[in-house]
Amino acid sequence: MKSVVHHAFLDPKKRRFGIVGGLGALGGADVLLKMIRSAQRMSSLSGTDIAFEQRHFGEEAIVADGSYDPTRRKFYIYNALKDMEARGIDTALVPCFLSHTFLGEITPEVGLQVVSVFDALCRHFTSEVVGVRKIGVLTSTYLKRAGMFERELGRFGQVIYPDDDTQASTVMQAVYGARGLRAGHHGGECQHLLLDACLHLVDAGADIIVPGMTEIPVLIDSLRPQVPVPILDANLLYAEYALGIDAAAPRRGFKLGVVGGVGPAATVDFMHKVVKLTAATRDQDHIKMVVEQNPQIPDRTANLIGSGDDPTIALLATCMRLKADGADAVAIPCNTAHAYVDRIQPYLDIPIVNMLSEVVRYIRETLPAVTRVGLLATSGTVASGVYKSATEAAGLELLVPDGAVQASVMEAIYGRRGVKAGFTRGACAAHLVDAIVHLQSCGAEVIVLGCTELPLIELTNIDAQRLPLIDPTAILARCCVALAGASCDARPDTVEAEAL
Incomplete structure (x- = not known):
């Protein structure tokens, strides 16, 4: 049976209420009638939009059984609320006492306010x-x-x-x-x-x-x-x-959106570091993440130093899909992609956590004596000047490899036995060590591994300790964990509703 939906024209300036009917039909209709009458008595709520949705839900008398299984009821309510959310309804009522035993399982997964009958009582x-x-x-x-x-x-x-x-x-x-x-x-x-x-x-x-x-x-x-x-x-x-009560966004935990696939292994590394850096004693203490693993985003380096396709729209579209899926902020575990962040951010109403500026801030806060920073990154990142602008704004001098050594860095990343091909030892490690030694000889006091694949390359203890190596992926992960923690601290445990 098709759903039966009754609602007036939804005025965008008015509150939009929805009532999930059909759970018992008689009780839902009674709530609707009393809500309409109450709204008519209140001049400020005259003409309020109230949508009533009733679908076929024939459980009959099995609800009377004390061993009743509410699983079908959960799916019914979830689907009804998601449909209401898609129609722009901001506040929903579920006139069924039994359903309130599990509403807490559903409300974090919908983007509208669900009113509790027990709060009313x-x-x-x-x-x-x-x-x-x-x-x-x-x-x-x-x-x-x-x-x-x-x-x-x-x-x-x-x-x-x-x-x-x-x-x-x-x-x-x-x-x-x-x-x-x-x-x-x-x-x-x-x-x-x-x-x-x-x-x-x-x-x-x-x-x-x-x-x-x-x-x-x-x-x-x-x-x-x-x-x-x-x-x-x-x-x-x-x-x-x-x-x-006032219209309010649903209370839910912080959700981090991750632009994945740029590159794929770096995305997994970033997520691993977020998990590792999160103080948690159980699964539920970890950060909710939504990831779009999209390796088809055009190569950033190819665009910046050659004639490769522009990835701007693909990056923005991915960010917007993450936003639509409830992300509160976006992380892009790709240094080169940050050359496009300034283009994207004005079209996105949630923040992109800027890995480059966080790296520079980290150096300034933890290594205050450092003045010369070496950068090992893709030729696209180097050519874009994004790290140069960020470091110079902080009073730091940026050092990059000469042409031959930069070619070795690219071989370590993109070569046949490079890290993007799945290698973490051998030739790629040798190329990386040569580049570290080169920048050290040029006067670098710290080196930024400015391609998110470079930290995946395994170095010996001696090579890794030549001078401080900065892992932007770890810094981005730490920043996102702190952002999630701050969001949870700022969210009150309870929200007091205003009485009429």
């Missing part, structure tokens, strides 16, 4: 409810066993439920039975069953009753006059709370 208890000792809850057997209400509402009072026999014969029958709410019956037997369940909770000492299934508030007007304690309209509270 907690706000109401905090601001409106006093003197409560016991909170009676009418919910499904699955949620009763899951302990969700104890975790969310337990600080406001003792959470109690109908006993097991009453739960099965009244609450579940009233909602899931043959003459229950889900079967289309809105009075008679189901109403009497719910009334019996409410009175059972009152006899057990409940000072207030919370409907923990979205179908129950449909009958709230007929139940309230017959029950001697307040019954909350959870659907109305949910709708009003969602309308009253």
